[in-house]
Every structure is written in C-alpha cells, then in structure tokens.
Amino acid sequence: MTTRATRMQNVNRFKLGLFGMNCSGSFATTAPERWQAGWPENLEAARLADEAGLEFILPIARWMGYGGQTDRQGTSFESLSWASALLASTEGIVAFSTIHVPLVHPVFAAKSIVTADHVGQGRFGINIVSGWNVEEFAMFGIPLREHDERYDYSGEWVSILKKIYSESGPFDYDGKYFSLKNVGGKPKPWGSGRPMLMSAGSSPAGRNFAVKHTDCLFMVITEEAKIASDVAQARAVPGAEKVGLYASGHLLCRRTAKETEDYYHYLVREKGDWEAAEQIIAKRAAGNSQSLSPELMRRMMERVISGGATFPVIGSYDEVAEKFLRLSEAGLDGMALILVNYVREMPVLRDEVLPRLERLQLRAGRCELERRV
Amino acid sequence: MGSASVELMPHDELSTGAAKRARHTRMQNGNRFKLGLFGMNCSGSVATTAPERWNAGWLENREAARLADAAGIEFLLPIARWLGYGGVTDRQGTSFETLSWASALLAATREIVTFATVHVPLVNPVFAAKSSVTADHVGQGRFGLNVVSGWNVDEFEMFGARLLDHDDRYGYTEEWISVVKGIWSETTPFDYSGKHFNLRNVGGKPKPWDGTHPLLMSAGSSPAGRAFATRHADCLFMVISDEAKLADEIVALRAGKKALGLFASGHLMCRATAKETREYYHYLVQEKGDWEAAETAIRKRLAGDSRSLPHDRLRAMMERFISGGGTFPVIGSYDEVAAILKRLSDAGLNGMALASVNYVQEMPIIRDEVLPRLERLGLREPQH
Numbered sequence: 001m002t003t004r005a006t007r008m009q010n011v012n013r014f015k016l017g018l019f020g021m022n023c024s025g026s027f028a029t030t031a032p033e034r035w036q037a038g039w040p041e042n043l044e045a046a047r048l049a050d051e052a053g054l055e056f057i058l059p060i061a062r063w064m065g066y067g068g069q070t071d072r073q074g075t076s077f078e079s080l081s082w083a084s085a086l087l088a089s090t091e092g093i094v095a096f097s098t099i100h101v102p103l104v105h106p107v108f109a110a111k112s113i114v115t116a117d118h119v120g121q122g123r124f125g126i127n128i129v130s131g132w133n134v135e136e137f138a139m140f141g142i143p144l145r146e147h148d149e150r151y152d153y154s155g156e157w158v159s160i161l162k163k164i165y166s167e168s169g170p171f172d173y174d175g176k177y178f179s180l181k182n183v184g185g186k187p188k189p190w191g192s193g194r195p196m197l198m199s200a201g202s203s204p205a206g207r208n209f210a211v212k213h214t215d216c217l218f219m220v221i222t223e224e225a226k227i228a229s230d231v232a233q234a235r236a237v238p239g240a241e242k243v244g245l246y247a248s249g250h251l252l253c254r255r256t257a258k259e260t261e262d263y264y265h266y267l268v269r270e271k272g273d274w275e276a277a278e279q280i281i282a283k284r285a286a287g288n289s290q291s292l293s294p295e296l297m298r299r300m301m302e303r304v305i306s307g308g309a310t311f312p313v314i315g316s317y318d319e320v321a322e323k324f325l326r327l328s329e330a331g332l333d334g335m336a337l338i339l340v341n342y343v344r345e346m347p348v349l350r351d352e353v354l355p356r357l358e359r360l361q362l363r364a365g366r367c368e369l370e371r372r373v
Numbered sequence: 374m375g376s377a378s379v380e381l382m383p384h385d386e387l388s389t390g391a392a393k394r395a396r397h398t399r400m401q402n403g404n405r406f407k408l409g410l411f412g413m414n415c416s417g418s419v420a421t422t423a424p425e426r427w428n429a430g431w432l433e434n435r436e437a438a439r440l441a442d443a444a445g446i447e448f449l450l451p452i453a454r455w456l457g458y459g460g461v462t463d464r465q466g467t468s469f470e471t472l473s474w475a476s477a478l479l480a481a482t483r484e485i486v487t488f489a490t491v492h493v494p495l496v497n498p499v500f501a502a503k504s505s506v507t508a509d510h511v512g513q514g515r516f517g518l519n520v521v522s523g524w525n526v527d528e529f530e531m532f533g534a535r536l537l538d539h540d541d542r543y544g545y546t547e548e549w550i551s552v553v554k555g556i557w558s559e560t561t562p563f564d565y566s567g568k569h570f571n572l573r574n575v576g577g578k579p580k581p582w583d584g585t586h587p588l589l590m591s592a593g594s595s596p597a598g599r600a601f602a603t604r605h606a607d608c609l610f611m612v613i614s615d616e617a618k619l620a621d622e623i624v625a626l627r628a629g630k631k632a633l634g635l636f637a638s639g640h641l642m643c644r645a646t647a648k649e650t651r652e653y654y655h656y657l658v659q660e661k662g663d664w665e666a667a668e669t670a671i672r673k674r675l676a677g678d679s680r681s682l683p684h685d686r687l688r689a690m691m692e693r694f695i696s697g698g699g700t701f702p703v704i705g706s707y708d709e710v711a712a713i714l715k716r717l718s719d720a721g722l723n724g725m726a727l728a729s730v731n732y733v734q735e736m737p738i739i740r741d742e743v744l745p746r747l748e749r750l751g752l753r754e755p756q757h
Contacts, residue, residue, distance in 0.1 A: 039513075107455065
C-alpha cells in the first residue's frame with residue numbers, strides 16, 4: 001500500500017472526483033453546452049475542482065468515438081500526457097491516468113508514470129484497464145484476449161511496474177507474456193510511496209485482480225438497491241478490507257426536483273444523440289443487442305445518453321446530497337462524476353452540493369481539512 | 374547561408390486535404406541560429422562527480438525550462454533513455470519519459486517549443502499520435518516530436534524487443550511515421566497494411582493544434598537515417614563529427630530537401646576568459662570526471678569493437694563523453710563560444726541543442742553573456 005498524504009488519503013468519508021473530462025460528450029447530447037473536451041476547458045475544470053477541494057480527476061482511455069451526431073468520446077486526450085500537464089497546473093488534486101495495459105509496454109509506462117508522479121509531487125494515480133473494445137484494439141493491430149486471460153496479462157504487467165518501483169538493482173522478468181532482461185528505472189516514484197493503483201472491473205476475475213494488485217476497485221453500479229450487496233461481494237474477496245471502493249456516476253442537479261427534471265428532459269429526451277446511444281449499446285453488447293425488447297432498448301439508450309450509463313445522481317440539491325449519503329452508507333468510499341459540462345456545473349457542485357455533504361458529515365470543509373493537515 | 378534562416382515548412386508530408394498552414398512558434402522565428410537545451414530530462418549531462426552535476430529532478434527541470442523560456446531560447450530537446458551508463462554517477466540513469474515530461478513543461482511555460490523523443494519500436498504509433506496531440510494542445514502548438522529508431526541493445530532487451538537490422542529500422546520507422554501522420558491529417562478512418570503494422574479503421578481526434586502539425590525531427594547520421602529525415606521530417610538532428618566537413622555535408626543534405634531544418638547536438642561550457650574556462654573544464658572533466666561511466670558507454674556504443682582502439686584514441690573518446698556525451702564541444706570564453714556558434718551558422722546549420730553541466734546554474738551565462746554576443750553577431754534578435 002502507498003504511504004502517501006494526498007487528498008486521496010484525507011479524512012473525507014465520501015471522496016469525489018470528476019470522471020472522463022478528457023473525452024468529449026460526457027452526456028451524449030447535442031445541446032450547445034455539451035462537453036467538447038478542449039484543452040483550455042480541461043485546464044479550467046481541473047483548477048476549479050482543485051480549488052473546490054475535490055479529491056481526484058479520473059480520465060477515460062478512448063481511441064475511437066461512438067459515431068452518431070456528436071461522435072461521443074470521439075475527441076479525447078491521451079491520459080498520461082493529459083494528467084502530467086494537469087498536475088503541472090494544479091496544487092492539491094490527484095490526477096489519474098487510465099491505461100489500457102495491452103496497448104502500452106510496462107517499461108515505458110513505468111517511466112511515464114514516474115514522470116507524472118514527480119510533476120505532481122506524489123499526486124498521481126493509475127487506473128489499470130484491460131480493455132473490451134475490439135475495434136479500438138484493431139486500430140492498434142493488437143488482438144483482444146479472452147476475458148479471464150486479460151487479467152493474467154494485466155497481472156504480469158502490474159508486477160513488472162511494481163518491481164521497477166521497488167527494486168533498487170536491475171532484475172530479469174520471465175513470464176508468460178513478458179521476457180525482459182536487466183530491467184530497472186530511476187527515479188523511483190515521488191517520496192516514499194508509489195502512485196495509487198486503481199482497477200475497474202465488475203466480473204469476479206476483475207474484482208480479484210483489483211484486490212490482489214491494486215489499492216482501489218472502480219465499480220460500475222447500476223441499481224441503488226444492489227449496491228450494498230455489490231460492496232459486500234467485493235469486500236468478501238480475501239484481502240479486500242483495505243481496498244478503496246469507488247464507483248462511476250453522473251451528476252445532474254438544480255435547485256428543485258422540477259427544474260432538474262426539466263433540464264434532464266431537455267438534455268436527454270429533446271437533445272439526446274440517440275443514434276450514438278444505439279451504436280454504443282450495439283458495440284458493448286457485441287451483437288447481442290438485437291434480442292432486446294424495444295422498451296428495454298429505449299431505456300438503455302436513455303441511460304447511455306445521460307452520463308454513459310453510469311450511476312445517475314440526479315435531483316434537487318438536497319436530493320443528490322441524500323443520495324450520496326446513501327451511497328456512503330452502502331459502503332462506497334467515493335464516486336467519480338460525469339457532468340454535462342465540467343466548467344459550467346462546477347459552481348453548483350462547489351456551492352450547493354459540497355456544503356450539503358459537509359452538513360451531512362460526509363466531508364469536512366476545506367478550511368477544516370487544511371487545519372488538520 | 375548568410376541570408377535569412379531557412380523557413381521550416383512542416384507540411385510537406387501532409388495529405389492534400391489537410392490545411393497547409395504554418396506554425397508561428399519560436400521555431401519559425403527570424404533567428405538565423407536557434408538554440409535549445411539538450412537532454413535535461415536525464416541526469417549527468419556532463420559525466421562528472423562534481424556537486425553541481427545535473428541530477429535531473431523535476432523542480433530543476435521546470436526551473437531550467439522557465440529560465441530558458443524567459444531568455445528567448447527556442448526549444449527543449451530531451452533524450453529517450455531507459456538505462457544508465459553505470460560508473461560512479463550512473464550517467465543518464467535517472468531520466469523522465471519525454472511525452473509526459475514535455476506535456477508538463479508545456480503547461481508550465483509560455484513560448485518555448487518542447488520536443489518529446491520517442492523510440493518508435495517501443496511505442497505503438499496510435500498511442501504516440503494521441504499522446505503527441507495532447508501535448509500539442511497543452512502547448513497550443515508548441516510541441517515537436519523527435520523520432521528515433523534506437524541503437525541500444527541493452528535497452529531493447531529491457532523491453533523484450535528486438536533491435537532490427539540497421540536499414541530495416543528505417544523501414545519500420547517509415548511505417549510508424551506514416552501511421553502517425555495519417556492520424557493527424559485524415560478526417561475519416563483508414564486502414565493501414567504494411568510489413569510491420571496491420572491496422573483497421575484508424576483515426577483520432579482532436580487533430581493537432583490549429584490545423585497544423587507538430588514539428589517532426591529525426592536524428593541520424595547514416596545514409597539511411599538521413600534519407601528518412603529528408604522524406605519524412607521537418608528537421609534533421611545531426612551529430613557533428615568533423616567541423617571541417619560540416620558545410621559540405623549540409624550542402625548535400627539541402628540538395629535532397631531545401632527546407633530541411635538542420636540542427637546539431639553540442640555542449641556548452643564557457644567562462645569570461647579562456648583560462649577560466651580551461652580551469653573549470655579541467656576540474657569537471659579531468660579531476661571529477663566519471664571515467665568508469667565513460668568507458669562503459671564507449672564499449673556499449675562500439676558494441677565490442679572498442680578493444681581494437683589505440684589507448685590514446687579511447688582516452689580522447691572518454692574525455693569527450695565526459696564533457697558532454699560525445700556531442701560537439703562549444704567550449705571557450707564568452708567571445709570564443711559566440712565565434713564557434715557563428716562558424717556553425719555560417720556552415721549552414723540552423724541551430725544547436727546544447728547540453729550544459731547544470732541547466733539552471735549556467736543559464737545566467739547563456740542569457741547574459743552568450744545571447745547578447747550572438748545578437749551583436751547578427752545571429753539572433755534580442756528577446757523582448
């Protein structure tokens with residue numbers, strides 16, 4: 001485990017991050033305020049989040065968009081260079097990179113990660129993903145392995161990375177996927193720890209991998225009623241008691257429930273990119289989507305439009321605060337949030353949501369946190 | 374040669390549909406002789422045990438970049454290094470990966486152009502294309518890409534990668550750069566079928582900053598390396614082995630491509646007088662030099678052929694390695710180094726990337742002594 005003292009190790013019971021702002025179309029909408037993911041707005045959103053005391057920013061590794069009118073996620077920044085530049089531009093927030101391990105060599109990644117880690121003086125983390133998108137892998141000319149084998153490969157990849165960080169002398173590595181001679185690397189990660197490792201995965205193989213190799217599991221949660229049992233399942237993996245449990249979500253909130261519903265209706269039903277939504281579902285279901293009933297298909301499409309099918313945190317200021325409280329009580333340590341526009345929505349998050357979470361004692365105010373440090 | 378600098382035209386290779394717009398960074402400014410800092414992402418620019426040796430920490434990298442930016446220096450060029458040269462100091466044993474390094478420095482500076490140096494056999498071109506574009510947007514067009522094919526067998530073994538035969542390397546690199554350029558310029562997805570890459574439906578957005586593409590540099594001294602640069606790059610990064618032959622080499626290279634920017638690697642060591650410089654050189658190199666690292670490095674580069682070297686020749690090579698990694702020496706009084714750089718400019722070189730024993734501590738000398746002399750010689754305009 002890391003022995004770091006970044007915001008990811010602060011006392012807040014429910015940590016918050018921004019999710020996927022390196023990619024366009026966080027909401028698959030044609031509304032003019034949709035996220036275009038240009039560099040100046042990435043920089044501005046990161047600085048606003050940093051000043052507001054959010055713990056982290058978590059990008060998505062994406063190489064190809066989903067078509068439709070807006071080509072959701074078709075515009076994206078590579079997340080190592082993105083994180084490194086944002087760490088150079090911020091003070092306290094932790095920035096992650098999301099790395100498709102089959103597409104990047106671990107010896108290259110190890111040095112690139114250390115570079116970002118030094119830039120941020122220990123504020124860097126890595127989200128390890130094994131990949132699922134066949135078409136993206138075909139872009140790279142790299143085959144996608146069978147599901148469970150992906151995690152064997154990722155296990156070797158992470159072992160090499162950790163050894164480069166911990167071994168002071170060169171080592172050989174002889175595995176099923178890598179045969180490396182005289183491997184080493186300096187500098188070592190910043191300070192005494194190493195960058196926090198996160199891994200996304202919902203399958204048993206994915207969860208086991210996260211517990212065995214990383215510090216946090218990034219979960220996809222769908223129904224609120226199931227979260228407590230999802231958390232219990234994840235915690236039941238031997239060794240999981242120390243692993244942080246995070247989930248992806250999307251936040252849409254206005255003063256009242258009615259205003260929120262109106263805005264949701266506008267973004268999703270009126271201005272939604274339904275064409276992109278259909279393609280996303282077809283791609284993820286890999287051919288199995290034809291068997292879906294039209295009603296179910298329509299509901300799934302709506303979820304995709306509204307925050308890429310992540311967990312919805314939608315409602316009035318009070319309602320979303322209460323929803324976060326329930327998520328925290330179900331055992332989640334925090335959530336990475338998609339916003340329709342990470343710059344424009346930040347005042348709502350900062351001035352309305354965060355103070356409510358403080359009153360609910362999920363988070364300490366920034367001043368209080370700084371006093372404790 | 375005496376007239377205005379060669380206009381760098383970074384768009385020769387873009388497909389016809391792409392916008393043919395020029396960049397307006399410092400690399401396209403009117404200075405006849407451009408200057409950059411070379412290799413500050415790696416420790417031990419001078420292989421010395423002297424306490425002022427370069428340790429290549431992040432904070433000093435950032436400080437040097439900001440000082441260079443404020444002084445009007447055109448560019449920062451890093452070295453891709455994965456393994457040090459051992460010895461007392463393990464020269465270049467500490468290094469930052471250059472895509473992340475460049476991206477962070479572009480976020481921390483205003484005008485200076487920052488390159489990444491990418492070993493093309495070790496990074497997939499689809500990854501590199503997006504990573505480069507990211508840095509390019511961070512710097513709003515101030516990013517450049519130095520593509521290198523690699524030579525260091527030990528480093529490749531760290532990656533479990535095979536070093537291809539020399540000329541084959543450029544075949545691979547050609548395919549690699551074609552894929553990157555395709556991603557940067559093509560507006561619709563394309564397939565790529567080559568000897569080394571077989572890719573489907575390749576694309577990528579955003580495109581590089583503002584309808585242009587990052588300056589491409591390529592290092593190489595062999596005929597194959599130079600032919601590659603002529604076909605694919607905007608600049609060739611040369612090693613000057615013999616100053617007397619430089620002007621002829623440049624004429625030959627320009628015959629292949631008139632607009633090819635020609636840059637070389639060097640190392641700068643200068644003090645007010647020739648005597649002071651000699652004394653400082655003696656201290657850094659003869660007294661405090663890491664001779665063990667120098668010997669390891671030379672044996673590695675010559676890959677076994679060093680045993681046949683006469684002792685004097687080996688010693689001279691070691692000394693040159695210590696004083697700046699075997700790059701061209703720009704050593705002397707302030708006036709002398711200005712005169713050396715003038716000669717290089719007169720020979721047709723567009724600029725030089727300079728290693729320095731300590732990129733922060735030596736910067737006041739470059740800024741306050743060397744640059745004003747180059748301005749008086751008409752090689753550079755004053756920085757405003």
